[in-house]
Amino acid sequence: MDVFQHINHARMVTLLEEARIPWLFYDERPTASMRAGCLVADLHVKYQGQLRHDEGPIEVTMSVDKVRAVDFVVSYEVRARGADPASKPAVVASTQLVSFDIDTQRPRRMTAEEKDYLSSFIRND
Template identity: 40%
Template sequence: MSYISLIRPRWSDMDVYGHVNHANMVTLLEEARIPLLFGDAVRAGLTELPKGIVVVKLAVHYRSPIVVSDQDIRVEISLKDLKHASFTLGYRVHSGPAEADKVAVTAETVLAPFDTASERPRRLTEDERAFLEKGFADA
């Protein structure tokens, strides 16, 4: 199952070729996961998770350009792997808001919880692991 996020690219996301720039695509991926990992996590009582999550690894594969227009793009996010101290999210970015719109970008991020007080990585709690599993199973 996937968590669906609709994101609207901004005019400033474009490069000189008229499509979303690579660095801005990475920002759009981040914006797509924020509602789940920050908003939904806090509503579920997981106040430590949004205090510190760091990107450990990022891979982005471009299939076709995304052109900035006056519409959202659909980002489908799935939980690819869940370990005790990290989790991997997979992304399918469509060129428009509908599931039928062409998949223009696929990506993966490995994320790890981080304790900002001790400035060290930490393990996911059982509640956080359950939240991640449920967040994608119910999507």
């Protein structure tokens, strides 16, 4: 929490990561999740309202916006606990993630299963 009793920016980025990791990496389908590896290439966070520490736990809604050969974009909407899902989020964010081969330390093309897995999270609104 910062001096104004709002969630600190660095903590917000960590909260987004803590929501993203189990969502993308621990699916029961071992060939579908992104366990083979990926890295954050870009991050955008926009604050549209206040989030106070006493409004937690926060609720993070995630979706996939774009899936390409070696990267994809995850979008986030963050609201206070119990907020109407249709309400304006306090925070909107996105991360561009690049599929990565840990052994070679290079980007890699995603498998068809990985692309299908990610595409299942694209929102249709």
